[in-house]
Every structure is written in C-alpha cells, then in structure tokens.
Amino acid sequence: MMKQIALPLTILGLIACSGPSQAQFSGQVVLQPAGCQDVGSCTIAENFGFTDQYGVGWEADAGFRTDGASIPKWAQRFAGVPFDPSYVPAAVLHDWYSKSERPVRGWFQTQRMFHEALLATGVSESRAALLYAGVLIGSGKWINAIASKPCPTLDFCVNGVVTEQRLVRLPETFGTNDYATDYATMAARIEAEGLTSQAQIEALAREVRPDDIYLFNPSGSIMDENSSEI
Numbered sequence: 002m003m004k005q006i007a008l009p010l011t012i013l014g015l016i017a018c019s020g021p022s023q024a025q026f027s028g029q030v031v032l033q034p035a036g037c038q039d040v041g042s043c044t045i046a047e048n049f050g051f052t053d054q055y056g057v058g059w060e061a062d063a064g065f066r067t068d069g070a071s072i073p074k075w076a077q078r079f080a081g082v083p084f085d086p087s088y089v090p091a092a093v094l095h096d097w098y099s100k101s102e103r104p105v106r107g108w109f110q111t112q113r114m115f116h117e118a119l120l121a122t123g124v125s126e127s128r129a130a131l132l133y134a135g136v137l138i139g140s141g142k143w144i145n146a147i148a149s150k151p152c153p154t155l156d157f158c159v160n161g162v163v164t165e166q167r168l169v170r171l172p173e174t175f176g177t178n179d180y181a182t183d184y185a186t187m188a189a190r191i192e193a194e195g196l197t198s199q200a201q202i203e204a205l206a207r208e209v210r211p212d213d214i215y216l217f218n219p220s221g222s223i224m225d226e227n228s229s230e231i
Contacts, residue, residue, distance in 0.1 A: 091118035107221035
C-alpha cells in the first residue's frame with residue numbers, strides 16, 4: 002500500500018476572508034505516494050474542496066494528479082517551490098477546474114478562486130500576488146465565443162438571438178520565452194510598487210499583455226461577429 006502524506010493546512014473549517022461571506026475548506030490535501038513531491042507529480046488520495054467567499058463550491062476528486070503550483074525554476078527564489086504546503090490546496094483546485102475537458106466555471110472566476118484560496122491558507126498578500134500574476138498570464142484559458150447580431154451604436158454589445166456558441170481555448174504557456182519575459186516584468190513591478198490586490202494584478206496583466214482577449218473579458222464571453230474566428 003502506498004503511504005499517504007497529509008499536507009498540514011494552517012486553517013481548516015471556517016476561515017475569515019474579506020468579502021460578502023466566509024470561505025471554508027473541506028477535508029485535507031493528501032498526496033501519494035511518499036516522496037512524490039521530489040519527482041514533481043502527486044496524486045490526491047481524498048476528495049478535497051473549498052467554498053469561496055461568494056458561497057461557490059470547488060472540489061477536486063480523489064485520484065487527480067497534480068504537479069503543484071506551476072512555478073518555473075528561475076522564479077522559485079521569490080515565488081516559492083511548486084509543492085510548498087501552503088500553495089498545494091489552491092493549486093490542486095486550480096488544476097482540476099482549468100484542465101478539465103469542458104470547464105464548468107469561467108476562466109477568470111477560476112483564477113480568482115486560486116488567489117482567494119492562497120490567502121485562506123495563510124499565504125502572504127505579496128506572495129499570493131506573485132502567484133496570481135503567474136496564472137493570469139500562464140494558465141490555460143477558455144472563453145465562450147457567441148455569434149449574434151452586434152448593436153448598431155454600442156461596443157461590446159450583442160443585439161439579437163444567439164446563433165452559435167463555442168468554447169475557444171488557449172493552452173497554458175508556462176515555460177515559454179514570452180511567459181518568462183512577461184512574468185519577470187510583472188514580478189518586478191509587483192515588488193517595486195507593492196501591488197497586492199486582485200484588481201491591481203489584473204490591471205498589470207492587461208498592461209503587459211494588451212492584446213490578450215481573455216484578460217479583457219472577465220465575463221467569460223465575447224461577441225464573435227464572424228462565428229468562425231474571434
């Protein structure tokens with residue numbers, strides 16, 4: 002039988018968060034087999050969940066494989082290591098929802114849950130900001146492209162019946178040169194300017210990547226006038 006490792010969470014049960022309500026973890030992250038962190042791939046042995054400040058539940062199933070937080074080696078000196086116990090709960094849930102074949106939650110909603118879960122496990126605001134920046138530009142992305150009649154006088158407006166809706170996805174870019182360059186820029190700005198809030202990190206990501214449609218559409222949908230390409 003494989004030995005199991007239960008990562009200690011500093012806070013279990015009800016956790017006070019800023020926002021409309023309270024966040025709550027359910028269960029523990031139990032990693033197997035022993036020593037899996039050293040090879041960079043672990044399986045969770047038990048279902049593990051989190052209810053965010055808005056009362057939305059997020060759960061990963063037993064048997065799910067995770068590589069921890071996606072932190073490139075060059076960034077680990079200031080962002081930490083992938084299997085830092087305080088990162089793993091948020092990373093497991095983020096991977097479960099962002100790597101599913103047909104995501105059931107919006108891309109932006111999933112990234113924001115990751116940031117909130119980091120803070121709930123006791124990660125500092127400055128460290129959580131660095132990790133949040135990483136997933137905003139490196140995580141796999143998805144968005145609904147909706148074909149419909151545009152509004153005659155307004156931008157970003159749909160007027161009429163939806164004729165087509167399809168999921169548009171972008172693979173994760175961790176490890177690419179573009180990611181390394183943009184993340185280094187964001188990390189330097191975060192540290193130099195003391196940026197910590199979700200809004201600040203999201204604004205910075207949009208500044209660094211002004212052509213990224215995913216960053217500019219937090220609703221999770223865009224109007225696809227041609228129905229075949231964005």
